[in-house]
Amino acid sequence: MYDQPRPNRATPAMTFDQMLEHVRYEGAHPTRERAAEAVHHVLAALGRQITGDERVDLAQALPVEAALTLTAQIPDTQQLTGWGFVKDLAERTGTTPAVARWNTGAVLAVVTRLAGPDLLTRILRRLPDGYALLFGQAELRQPQVRAAAA
DSSP, X not given: OTTSOOOOOOOOSXXXXXXXXXXXXXXXXXXXXXXXXHHHHHHHHHHTTOOHHHHHHHHHHSOHHHHHHHHTSOOOSSOOOHHHHHHHHHHXXXXXXXXXXXXXXXXXXXXXXXXXXXXXHHHHHHSOTTHHHHTTOOOOOOOOOOOOOO
């Protein structure tokens, strides 16, 4: 019974310090402290939006410190659109929507690399419209079937 392999947590592709350096570079933040602040705020906001297996798998792909920020949040009962996410982040952090969007882009660019394409696709399928652009992806919409005019 014990001779069967047990799934173990994959080691994240980068340390938290490396993640902060990437975010600092992506967001042109002057200090690591500013990058850490952006990481904390954006991942906390994302943690309020993502649920289920995608939340668990994303947490496993992140460095431990980042995963704790993501998973410490209780998911909201109503998901926000991508623009709603940015506006909510701006309100919670006391910044402008432009600054919130900039920080979101910098953090989620690094999260995109850590998550990989398969997990990112799963995450985007579970989120409302507008998140693909926040993750630096094209916003592709499914063609909607129009009801025949009576």
